Structure formats: C-alpha cells, structure tokens
Amino acid sequence: MSFKATARAGSNIAFIKYWGVADPHLNIPLNNSISMTLGALHTTTTVEWDVAGYLRADQIVIDGVRAEGPKAERVTRHLDFIRHLAGDRRFRARVVSRNNFPMASGIASSASAFAALTMAACTAIGLSLDRTQLSAIARRGSGSASRSIFGGYVEWERGGSDATSVARQLFPPDYWPLRDVVAVVSTNEKTVSSQNGHALALTSPLNSARVDAVYGMLQEVRNAIALRNLEHLGPLIEQDALAMHAVMMTSRPSLLYWQPGTLEVLHAVRRWREEDGLPVYFTIDAGPNVHLLCEPAFERELLRRLQTLSSVRTVMTSGPGEGAEVIDQHLF
Numbered sequence: 001m002s003f004k005a006t007a008r009a010g011s012n013i014a015f016i017k018y019w020g021v022a023d024p025h026l027n028i029p030l031n032n033s034i035s036m037t038l039g040a041l042h043t044t045t046t047v048e049w050d051v052a053g054y055l056r057a058d059q060i061v062i063d064g065v066r067a068e069g070p071k072a073e074r075v076t077r078h079l080d081f082i083r084h085l086a087g088d089r090r091f092r093a094r095v096v097s098r099n100n101f102p103m104a105s106g107i108a109s110s111a112s113a114f115a116a117l118t119m120a121a122c123t124a125i126g127l128s129l130d131r132t133q134l135s136a137i138a139r140r141g142s143g144s145a146s147r148s149i150f151g152g153y154v155e156w157e158r159g160g161s162d163a164t165s166v167a168r169q170l171f172p173p174d175y176w177p178l179r180d181v182v183a184v185v186s187t188n189e190k191t192v193s194s195q196n197g198h199a200l201a202l203t204s205p206l207n208s209a210r211v212d213a214v215y216g217m218l219q220e221v222r223n224a225i226a227l228r229n230l231e232h233l234g235p236l237i238e239q240d241a242l243a244m245h246a247v248m249m250t251s252r253p254s255l256l257y258w259q260p261g262t263l264e265v266l267h268a269v270r271r272w273r274e275e276d277g278l279p280v281y282f283t284i285d286a287g288p289n290v291h292l293l294c295e296p297a298f299e300r301e302l303l304r305r306l307q308t309l310s311s312v313r314t315v316m317t318s319g320p321g322e323g324a325e326v327i328d329q330h331l332f
C-alpha cells in the first residue's frame with residue numbers, strides 16, 4: 001500500500017462572509033457563510049506519510065519554498081489532528097503544495113490549501129471519510145476551507161459543535177455560471193492574517209449588528225442564487241462585504257485592508273453600474289483586491305474597462321468549480 005495521495009481544491013469567494021469566531025480552537029464561526037467555489041484558482045497538494053520513519057519532522061514545501069515558522073507549524077498542527085484521527089502519531093509527512101494564484105493577497109489561499117491538504121492527507125493515511133466529515137476537519141485548519149471541500153454554491157452552517165459546524169452544497173457549479181473577476185491592486189503579503197483578525201471581531205461595536213443583519217439576509221441570498229438573480233444577490237453581497245470591513249476598521253486594534261486602488265475599483269464599478277447599466281457587483285475579502293461578480297455576457301466589457309484603471313495590476317477570472325478531489329498526478 002502506498003501512503004501517498006494528491007488532491008486539488010478550488011479557492012472560494014464568500015457572498016456572506018465568515019468573520020469572527022465563537023470558538024477559536026475549533027474555528028466555530030459567529031455566523032453561517034455562503035460562497036462560490038472557484039474552478040480556476042486552486043491549490044494542488046501531495047502528501048506522503050513516511051511510514052519507514054526516515055523523517056524527524058514534517059517536510060513542507062509551498063510554491064517551491066520550504067515552509068518554516070508559523071506557516072509550517074500551522075500545517076503540522078493540522079497533520080497532528082489527522083495523525084490523531086488515524087490513531088498513529090508517529091508518522092511524519094512530506095507535503096508539497098502549489099497554488100496557481102498568488103498567496104496572501106486576499107484571494108483565500110488558506111481555503112484551497114487546507115481543503116486540498118485535508119483531502120490528500122486523509123486519503124494517504126487510509127481514512128475513508130465523506131465530504132461532511134472532511135469539511136469539519138478542513139475547518140479546523142482554516143474556516144473557509146470547510147466550504148472548499150464542496151463545489152458550486154456552498155453554505156457553511158455555523159453549528160454549535162465540531163460535528164455540526166460543516167458546509168454543504170446549495171447548488172452544483174453548473175447551476176449558474178457566474179463569473180468572479182478579481183481586480184488585483186496589490187500582491188503584497190497581508191499585514192494581518194485573517195487568523196489573527198477573527199479574534200478581533202468581537203472588539204468592534206459593530207460586530208453584533210453585522211451578525212444580526214447576516215441572519216436576516218441568509219434566506220434572501222439562498223433565494224437569489226436559486227433564482228439566478230444577480231440584481232437581487234449583488235446588493236446583498238456588497239452590503240455584507242462593507243459591513244465586514246466596517247467591523248474590521250472599528251475593531252481594536254483597527255484593521256484596514258483597503259489600499260487606494262481598492263477604492264478606485266469600488267467607485268468605478270458603481271459608476272459603470274449607475275451610469276451605463278453594467279450589472280457588476282463587488283466583494284472584498286481580508287485584503288485589498290476586489291472580486292467583481294457578473295454574468296458571463298458582461299465579462300469582456302468588464303475586463304476592457306478594468307484595463308483603464310491605473311491601479312489594477314492584473315486580473316484573474318474564474319467561474320464556479322467542483323469541490324476538492326483526489327487526482328492521479330503527484331507533485332513529487
């Protein structure tokens with residue numbers, strides 16, 4: 001038996017955000033979140049368990065660079081939990097991971113990374129688990145990774161325990177071929193990781209108001225997706241993105257992820273929508289880049305207009321994609 005497996009998982013873009021934790025150890029969130037798994041922006045990860053016992057420690061390489069410090073510790077902690085589940089704490093692992101998009105730039109690389117790592121590591125160690133169980137495990141590594149286990153349109157139920165705080169698919173990827181056009185205004189590493197940011201949400205006086213508002217919006221968001229109605233969905237997405245950033249800005253210490261380019265894109269999108277009727281809506285994760293959602297018919301026009309904005313460095317695009325999957329092509 002080989003103790004090696006490779007998995008690929010897409011990143012995801014949240015329509016209703018996960019921001020703030022009720023239980024920081026288990027990553028149990030304050031509210032349900034809803035996202036679209038991205039088909040074109042993904043992480044591939046190969047895990048091989050060293051059953052012969054050559055390795056003294058886990059060996060982790062991310063995008064060609066040996067991971068050390070907190071990044072490596074986070075992966076090792078996740079592997080520790082999987083070792084514990086498999087009932088063998090001795091095995092160390094070789095992990096090689098590759099993203100096809102820049103890390104730590106507000107494109108949720110932790111989501112695809114921990115979804116792919118979970119599926120590859122569990123498969124390689126011989127655990128046979130369903131997607132709901134994988135979602136719970138991925139959540140411990142990174143909250144948003146719980147959603148990337150599933151494809152298409154996905155809701156992560158807050159739940160109240162390790163077993164119930166899991167994601168599920170609302171609609172498959174081919175239900176609605178919405179486009180996510182990411183206007184990249186900066187690719188610098190984030191100054192505050194979302195991991196540290198979640199702990200600060202409770203310090204904002206706006207946090208509870210946002211969480212209450214989310215619970216009023218969830219059914220509307222599900223309905224808008226069910227009806228494939230972007231004109232209904234778009235304003236809800238924008239409202240929660242702005243509410244989340246208001247919480248971030250008003251937490252102690254304050255988090256300000258936006259750059260001047262972020263605002264240039266936001267104003268341009270509103271202008272194009274209001275003056276020219278271009279049906280495009282924005283959302284922003286824990287970074288400066290802006291995700292723009294539109295129907296496929298408007299993507300070309302949107303790309304053309306984004307080229308006229310001085311702060312847009314590059315653009316990445318994706319439609320909805322499948323959930324995490326085991327693949328045959330190992331990275332080593």
Ligand code: DP6
Nearest residue numbers: 014017018142143144194195285286
């Ligand atoms: C702003 O899942 O990256 O992208 O659990 O600490 O890894 P950790 O946080 P993470 O938080 C994502 C925050 C967000 C919103 C979202 O994707 O829902």
